[in-house]
Amino acid sequence: MGVRNMEQNLVNIFLYGKKYEVPSNLTIMGAMEYAGYQLKRGCGCRNGFCGACATIYRVKGDRELKVCLACQTKVENDMYIATLPFFPLIKQPYNIEEVKPTEQIMMQLYPEIYACIGCNACTNSCTQELNVMQYIAYAQRGEYEKCAEESFDCVMCGVCSSRCPAGISHPQVAMLARRLNGKYLAPACGHLNDRVREIKDGTFEELLQNLMQKPIEEMKELYNNREIEK
Amino acid sequence: MYNKEMTESIKKVEAARAENTTFEPRRMTAEEKDTLLATYHPDYKQDEFRVLQIGPNKGGKVPTELAALLQAHSRITADAVDLSRIDYDVDVLVIGGGGAGASAAIEADNNGASVMIVTKLRMGDANTMMAEGGIQAADKPNDSPAIHYVDAFGGGHFAAKPELLYKLVNEAPEAIQWLSELGVEFDKLPDGTMVTTHGGGTSRKRMHAAKDYSGAEIMRTLRDEVLNRNIPVVDFTAAIELIKDEEGKIAGAVLMNMETGELLVAKAKTVIIATGGAGRLHYQGFPTSNHYGATADGLILGYRVGAKLLYADTLQYHPTGAAYPEQIFGALVTEKVRSLGAKLVNVNGEVFMHPLETRDVSAASIIRECSDRGNGVHTDDGVGVWLDTPMIEIKGGEGTIEKRIPAMMRMFAKYGIDIRKEPILVYPTLHYQNGGLEISADGMTNVENLYVAGEAVGGIHGRNRLMGNSLLDIIVFGRNAGKEASAKSKRVELAPLTLKHIDAFEAEIQAAGIETQTVSPKLLPTYTHGNPRFEAK
Numbered sequence: 011m012g013v014r015n016m017e018q019n020l021v022n023i024f025l026y027g028k029k030y031e032v033p034s035n036l037t038i039m040g041a042m043e044y045a046g047y048q049l050k051r052g053c054g055c056r057n058g059f060c061g062a063c064a065t066i067y068r069v070k071g072d073r074e075l076k077v078c079l080a081c082q083t084k085v086e087n088d089m090y091i092a093t094l095p096f097f098p099l100i101k102q103p104y105n106i107e108e109v110k111p112t113e114q115i116m117m118q119l120y121p122e123i124y125a126c127i128g129c130n131a132c133t134n135s136c137t138q139e140l141n142v143m144q145y146i147a148y149a150q151r152g153e154y155e156k157c158a159e160e161s162f163d164c165v166m167c168g169v170c171s172s173r174c175p176a177g178i179s180h181p182q183v184a185m186l187a188r189r190l191n192g193k194y195l196a197p198a199c200g201h202l203n204d205r206v207r208e209i210k211d212g213t214f215e216e217l218l219q220n221l222m223q224k225p226i227e228e229m230k231e232l233y234n235n236r237e238i239e240k
Numbered sequence: 241m242y243n244k245e246m247t248e249s250i251k252k253v254e255a256a257r258a259e260n261t262t263f264e265p266r267r268m269t270a271e272e273k274d275t276l277l278a279t280y281h282p283d284y285k286q287d288e289f290r291v292l293q294i295g296p297n298k299g300g301k302v303p304t305e306l307a308a309l310l311q312a313h314s315r316i317t318a319d320a321v322d323l324s325r326i327d328y329d330v331d332v333l334v335i336g337g338g339g340a341g342a343s344a345a346i347e348a349d350n351n352g353a354s355v356m357i358v359t360k361l362r363m364g365d366a367n368t369m370m371a372e373g374g375i376q377a378a379d380k381p382n383d384s385p386a387i388h389y390v391d392a393f394g395g396g397h398f399a400a401k402p403e404l405l406y407k408l409v410n411e412a413p414e415a416i417q418w419l420s421e422l423g424v425e426f427d428k429l430p431d432g433t434m435v436t437t438h439g440g441g442t443s444r445k446r447m448h449a450a451k452d453y454s455g456a457e458i459m460r461t462l463r464d465e466v467l468n469r470n471i472p473v474v475d476f477t478a479a480i481e482l483i484k485d486e487e488g489k490i491a492g493a494v495l496m497n498m499e500t501g502e503l504l505v506a507k508a509k510t511v512i513i514a515t516g517g518a519g520r521l522h523y524q525g526f527p528t529s530n531h532y533g534a535t536a537d538g539l540i541l542g543y544r545v546g547a548k549l550l551y552a553d554t555l556q557y558h559p560t561g562a563a564y565p566e567q568i569f570g571a572l573v574t575e576k577v578r579s580l581g582a583k584l585v586n587v588n589g590e591v592f593m594h595p596l597e598t599r600d601v602s603a604a605s606i607i608r609e610c611s612d613r614g615n616g617v618h619t620d621d622g623v624g625v626w627l628d629t630p631m632i633e634i635k636g637g638e639g640t641i642e643k644r645i646p647a648m649m650r651m652f653a654k655y656g657i658d659i660r661k662e663p664i665l666v667y668p669t670l671h672y673q674n675g676g677l678e679i680s681a682d683g684m685t686n687v688e689n690l691y692v693a694g695e696a697v698g699g700i701h702g703r704n705r706l707m708g709n710s711l712l713d714i715i716v717f718g719r720n721a722g723k724e725a726s727a728k729s730k731r732v733e734l735a736p737l738t739l740k741h742i743d744a745f746e747a748e749i750q751a752a753g754i755e756t757q758t759v760s761p762k763l764l765p766t767y768t769h770g771n772p773r774f775e776a777k
Contacts, residue, residue, distance in 0.1 A: 036769060037567050044769040050476065050498050054365040055531040057571050058651060059456050062365060082654055084567060103468045106423060138650070158425060163453065163646055166460065185464050189423030192461070196425060197432035205379040205413040217386040218410060221393075222402040233394030234270050238443045239382065 021087040038065055038080040038091060052095035056081045061167035064094040064137065077135045077169045097168035099179040104186070111190040113152035120183050123150055125176040132170035132180055138163050142170045142180050149183050155195050157187035241656075245587075246564075246665070249617050252589030253626050253663050260583060261631045265594045273601050280604040280611070283554050283703075288524050294748040295543050296686075302552045305521045306536060310543050311749060312758035315480045316503070318739040321494050323483065326507045328474070330356045331729035332722070333493060333508035335479045335538065338366025339455070339711070340694025341514035342462035343718030344725070345471050353726035355471055358506065360478035360498055360763055361533050364463045367516050367672075367695060368714060370531060371455025372574035372647060373439065374447040375715075376708035377412035380436060383444040385409040392709055395441040395598045396674075396702025399551065403681045404700045408709065408716055415715040416448060424461045425450050427644075437579040439707030440559075441598035447708045452574050452645040455711055477504070478537070478763050481742060482511060482545045482690070485735040490545065490690040492737065498763070507737065509729035510689045512721045513538040517673040517695040518555075520765040526670040527570025529558055537761035538696040542677045544745050547685040550698035551675030556705055559584075559602035561669025563624030565655045570669040573648060575599070575707045577627060580644055581635035585626040585663065586615035592625075600704040603668040610667065617665060624667040629659040674698070674705055683721035689732060693721035 019034045023041055032041040039053060054062030063080035070088035080093060102119040109115050116123060123146055132142035141160055148157035161184035170180045208214070221229070242250070268276070278284050290307035292298050302310065332348040334341045337359030348355035357363065378388040388409040393400055416434075420426065426448050427435040436445045450457035466473065479493040483505070492507040515538030519530025528534070539549065560573040578584075578595040584602075586592050586609050593605045606625055610616030616623040629648075633640050641649055641660050652659050676698035683691045694714040701709060749756070768774035 033769070035566060040567075040767070040769050043767040044771045046768070046771070046774065048764070048766060049532070050361075050764070053532050054361060055370045057370055057529070057531075057568070059453070059647070060365055060369045060531070062362065082651075101464075101467055103470065105468065106465065162425070162451065162457075163650070165456070185460060188425055188457075189461060189464065192423035192425040193421060196420075197428060197430060199379075199420065199426075199428065199432045199434055201381060201433065202377075202379045202413060202417055202420070206417050209385065209410060209413060214385045214410065217384070218389060218406055221386060221389050222406055226398050229390070229393060229398055230270070232390055233398075236387075236390060236394075236443050238267075239438070239445055 021085055023085050024090045026092055027090070032085060034085060036085055038078070038083050038085055039063055041085045042080070052080065052093040058082045059165060061165035062095065064097070064167035064169045065091060066094055067091045077137055079137050079167065094169065094172060097172050099168055099171055099182055101179070101182045106189060106193060109190065111154050111194040116149055116152065116183070119186065120179070122176055122178050123183055126178065127176060129175060131173040131175070135169050135173045137167050137169055138165060140164060145184055146178065146180060149187050154187040154191045157184060158191035161187065243620055245618050249587045250663065253585050253628055256589035257628060257630065260585060260591050260628065261634045263591055265591050267594045268597060268601065276604045276608065277600060280607045281600055282524050282526070282557055285524065289553060293752040293754060296546050296548045297552070300549070302549070303523045303555065305523055306518065306539070306552060308756065308758050309536065309540055309760040309762055311754050312756055312760040313746065313749065314544070314742045315759045316494065316742065318742045321503055321505060321739060323505060323737040323739065325505060327504040328356055328506040330354045330506070331509050332512065332725050333358065333506050334512045334514055335493060336514035336516060336694070337363035337473065337475065338514060338516050338694060339368030339459055339462060339714035340718035341512070342466050343715050344512050344514060344693055344722035345466055346462065346469065347719045347722030348726035349469050349471055351723060351726035353729055355726065356474065356506070357466065357471060358474045358477050358479055358495055360476065362475050363466065363473050364459050365531055365533060366459065367530055367534060368455045368459045368711070370529065370572060371711050372452040372572060373576040373579070374449035374454045374708045375416065375711035376439065376442070376446050376706065377416045377448060377712065378409065378444065378446050379413040379416060379434065380444065380446065383446055385412065387444055388412065388446065391441060391443050392701065392706055395706045396704050399702030401699040407681055407720065408700055408713055411716045412712055415712060418719070419458060419461070419715065422461050422465055424458055427451065437576065438596055439575055439579060440596045440602060441706050447579060449576065452576055452647045458711060479541060480761060481739065482541050483737050483739060484545060484741055486738055487735045489688040489732070489734070491734050509732035509734065510691060510725040512691040512693055512725050513542055513677065513696050514693045514718065515696050519670045523555055523670055526557060526668070527561060528670040529561055529570060529572035530670070533764060535762040535765065536673070537763060538692065539676060540761040542685060542690065542692065545687055545690065545741050547687045547690055548678045549675060550678035551703055552698060554674040554703045555670060556599055556672035556674055557603040557668040558671030559599055559606055559668050560627055560666040562664065563622055563667040564619045564665040566621050567655065568651060569621070571651065572669065572671065573627060573664060573666055574645065576645060577629060577632070577648060580632045580640065582627050582629045582631050585628050587617045588615060598704055598706065606668055619665065622667065624665040626663040627666045628663040630661055630663065633660055672705055672710060674701055674703055682724045683717060684724065689728065691721045691725045693718045
């Protein structure tokens with residue numbers, strides 16, 4: 011799969027300090043492949059969902075150290091690029107059936123969140139532009155519903171943690187908060203529980219067995235004339 | 241940015257938007273759909289398929305690219321591996337770290353079996369992670385598993401295996417409940433009612449979602465649960481051959497460290513293939529919405545030991561892959577965009593079809609619009625039709641897009657496109673492998689102790705799959721395979737291990753006169769993006 015109708019506008023980039031000339035319309039990930047890399051690390055969904063391709067870069071002449079997902083970011087001239095395919099986050103094991111959505115659980119599993127110095131480096135570095143420091147503040151206070159909402163779009167790339175002077179593993183803190191919220195705090199779903207019970211009671215069994223045995227012609231008739239909810 | 245044709249077409253789309261938003265296009269008749277598919281759907285292009293010359297599906301046809309891998313040489317010879325040196329010895333070996341593999345491992349663990357996941361990338365590098373729109377389950381009062389059955393059976397062209405489809409629909413509500421109890425955050429109203437929408441071809445609103453990160457939310461939760469249980473995950477390690485015992489039962493796999501090339505032996509009483517799809521084979525030159533490792537490895541492994549394929553000749557082209565900008569060419573634009581009210585509009589600003597036909601029909605209809613009808617919008621690199629996203633906010637109110645499809649908003653915003661105000665350009669993208677290894681209701685193939693779950697299975701959906709039935713199938717059949725394979729493992733006595741099937745398959749290749757340099761499984765695609773230094777080779 012080549013680049014279609016390729017622009018011949020080339021830029022210089024530096025992969026781990028080494029210079030390559032690549033088309034300006036490529037993403038950083040595409041540019042690495044153009045340069046000849048066969049990626050094994052740092053490449054997952056190639057679509058901004060999996061967090062495999064966290065990348066740090068600096069454009070020559072600019073003091074600011076920038077971060078991004080390599081699959082979602084176009085190359086620029088004089089970009090100095092280092093990928094961060096793995097970052098040693100702390101993931102504490104717990105039993106989801108036994109934990110409770112109280113402040114204590116965070117204190118117990120991730121006490122370092124209380125060492126946050128409020129530097130906001132996490133928020134400034136988020137590849138998803140989330141308010142990371144805010145969701146950590148919610149976690150500190152045991153406000154898991156808010157923490158879950160604020161952190162929902164996290165792809166767990168780990169860049170925030172790489173920039174944190176307090177050693178917080180933000181994505182894992184948020185993961186715990188979301189599971190606590192989903193399991194214990196979100197309202198229970200009555201119609202779901204009713205339906206599971208009905209199925210266990212065999213309510214639909216005869217109907218389904220009947221459908222499974224119907225000749226194809228009858229199934230076509232049923233399908234083509236079924237009523238569709240507006 | 242937009243070229244002249246695109247800019248002028250957008251003006252027409254804007255001018256017609258108010259009228260198009262309220263316009264209710266009719267659905268196609270069964271006959272119209274049949275003709276459309278036969279003329280424009282890629283599955284019907286006979287010269288893109290090959291007849292298999294060897295193996296359990298000899299005489300059957302599969303896509304040319306898949307045939308080349310199914311009939312390729314092994315990466316190893318039988319004598320390259322010392323089977324007396326066992327690196328891992330478990331009850332259940334799960335190959336693949338996506339949603340199906342993780343679900344299987346959790347249930348095998350629940351069942352008291354020793355279980356291990358091996359995955360060639362990281363756990364969660366899988367199509368599950370990228371599923372945006374949602375997961376189906378008939379749990380509303382106006383719905384039932386029977387209605388779900390009819391929708392899926394018809395949508396799959398009446399080809400699904402009834403015993404598998406029965407399981408899919410009947411265990412769907414329990415799958416949602418299981419995920420909820422693991423802490424997956426589904427979109428709900430304050431009283432707990434699930435927020436559900438239509439998908440293409442559904443007759444009831446039964447699409448459950450977690451914004452447009454549905455698969456990511458499910459995958460990260462399952463991954464967290466696997467880690468909580470200390471289930472061993474051997475990552476960056478690919479299975480490259482299955483191992484049998486002298487009695488012909490499956491008995492493990494030969495593994496290869498992706499970084500060092502080291503070969504390892506995993507012995508197991510049962511094996512679950514959960515390796516996912518094949519989008520990265522780029523059938524017929526299509527771009528794909530799939531993750532980097534979607535190269536049909538499990539189909540190759542299974543085929544070489546004698547497991548049968550079912551419907552391997554049918555692929556799903558998702559109607560709405562991004563056609564612009566080129567940096568995200570082929571990336572998935574979730575069907576939920578249409579569920580929420582966006583319609584498909586051609587170059588003249590005309591709504592040319594009902595937005596919620598099944599995926600195969602929608603894809604074929606877009607291809608027709610862009611080819612014979614000449615109503616496509618041309619970019620500098622390709623062609624597409626508009627998906628008029630601003631309709632969503634006209635219909636659902638301001639803020640709907642940010643709340644319901646934040647990932648889509650973000651994906652296009654990175655390239656300066658505000659989907660709340662501008663339409664997006666789409667064209668079909670290779671999305672899903674409808675077929676795969678055939679299983680019975682217990683999840684096992686025709687090869688003793690070889691189980692399959694997830695996208696690598698064929699027969700659950702028939703010849704087309706409805707939106708939201710894949711996230712469902714990885715959970716239902718992943719759990720099922722985990723339970724069944726772990727139960728079975730308690731009764732298995734393994735005879736001495738052997739790799740003689742590799743030599744036997746190689747002999748078949750020679751006997752059939754197949755001349756090939758290809759080795760398989762492929763493991764990863766190679767991209768060089770038009771670099772003349774590499775493409776010249």
